[in-house]
Amino acid sequence: MNRKQSFFSWRATPKLQTVCQIAVDYILVFFIFSAAIKFSSALHLNSLSALTLVIFWLVGLYKKQRSIMNILEMQKLCRGVLFVFFILMLSSLLKFDFLKPLSVVKTCISIFLVIGMERFLFFKLEQYFLLRGGKKKMTIYGNLASYSSPHGHQNFFTKALKRIADIVFSALLLVISSPLFIILAILIKRDSPGAVFFRQERVGKNGRLFSMFKFRTMYAEANKYDYHPRGRDDARITKIGRMLRKTSLDELPQLMNVITGEMSLVGPRPEMPFIVKEYSQIQKQRLTVKPGLTGLWQISADRSKPIHENMEYDLYYVNNHSPLLDLAIILRTVISVIRGIGAH
Numbered sequence: 001m002n003r004k005q006s007f008f009s010w011r012a013t014p015k016l017q018t019v020c021q022i023a024v025d026y027i028l029v030f031f032i033f034s035a036a037i038k039f040s041s042a043l044h045l046n047s048l049s050a051l052t053l054v055i056f057w058l059v060g061l062y063k064k065q066r067s068i069m070n071i072l073e074m075q076k077l078c079r080g081v082l083f084v085f086f087i088l089m090l091s092s093l094l095k096f097d098f099l100k101p102l103s104v105v106k107t108c109i110s111i112f113l114v115i116g117m118e119r120f121l122f123f124k125l126e127q128y129f130l131l132r133g134g135k136k137k138m139t140i141y142g143n144l145a146s147y148s149s150p151h152g153h154q155n156f157f158t159k160a161l162k163r164i165a166d167i168v169f170s171a172l173l174l175v176i177s178s179p180l181f182i183i184l185a186i187l188i189k190r191d192s193p194g195a196v197f198f199r200q201e202r203v204g205k206n207g208r209l210f211s212m213f214k215f216r217t218m219y220a221e222a223n224k225y226d227y228h229p230r231g232r233d234d235a236r237i238t239k240i241g242r243m244l245r246k247t248s249l250d251e252l253p254q255l256m257n258v259i260t261g262e263m264s265l266v267g268p269r270p271e272m273p274f275i276v277k278e279y280s281q282i283q284k285q286r287l288t289v290k291p292g293l294t295g296l297w298q299i300s301a302d303r304s305k306p307i308h309e310n311m312e313y314d315l316y317y318v319n320n321h322s323p324l325l326d327l328a329i330i331l332r333t334v335i336s337v338i339r340g341i342g343a344h
Contacts, residue, residue, distance in 0.1 A: 267292025
């Protein structure tokens with residue numbers, strides 16, 4: 001069998017992929033538990049590893065389901081790790097295990113990071129084989145409408161949970177980043193004349209207008225309601241502004257919008273009024289949820305393109321949003337900020 005045929009045999013054999021993932025998952029989880037639990041028997045380590053994989057199986061992690069940017073698999077991984085966390089924490093509190101509570105936290109974080117990276121590599125491997133087979137990008141992501149599961153506006157408990165999380169984490173982040181606010185304010189003022197904060201009218205949930213805040217990244221004389229810069233060489237962007245956009249630090253002041261309830265930590269990006277006026281009926285669906293500080297579009301490689309040209313990300317979120325999806329997006333956001341994906 002030649003090399004090209006072997007590529008297609010891998011792509012055409014989902015069971016082979018699943019078996020490989022299970023085997024790799026088991027080895028990785030086993031070593032994570034080995035590092036976390038000292039003087040433990042092989043039987044104990046194997047039992048914990050097997051239990052973890054059973055949980056992964058029950059939450060559907062080994063069931064192939066296409067989703068945009070493979071975010072559905074990340075969501076399942078979050079659910080699985082949370083179940084593992086609760087079981088290990090319960091056993092620790094009841095003295096049934098060798099892991100202390102702090103070790104449980106470290107172990108679960110390690111499992112998420114390691115398995116998450118492994119799944120990302122598997123995803124990239126599958127993309128590689130599909131592209132070698134002449135498949136286009138749309139084949140990789142699939143038809144969004146075919147796997148979305150619309151469920152309308154969320155119930156009261158889910159809304160309350162999301163709002164509480166928005167307030168708590170935004171307030172915490174504001175306190176932690178307050179020294180950074182001062183440093184960035186000084187740098188912005190020294191770099192070019194003008195205000196530290198950039199204030200702009202945006203369209204929120206159900207079409208309501210609100211004032212969105214950002215750190216100023218463009219010269220003060222630039223038209224504030226023009227289209228966004230599409231590249232780092234845009235003459236409107238200041239020197240410090242390029243750094244802020246690259247690291248997404250210019251978005252930090254929107255934590256205040258989150259606390260006031262105009263935005264959420266996760267959701268579609270709020271657009272400018274003149275763009276929303278041109279929305280089609282399908283595009284207007286993104287206005288049925290609260291706009292967010294981060295979202296699927298923000299963590300995609302298409303972030304360098306205008307929002308209204310990449311509606312599939314926001315429409316997927318509108319039809320599938322949940323606390324676990326929000327958690328998966330937040331975790332992917334951290335990775336994207338570190339890598340500087342799509343930031344201008």
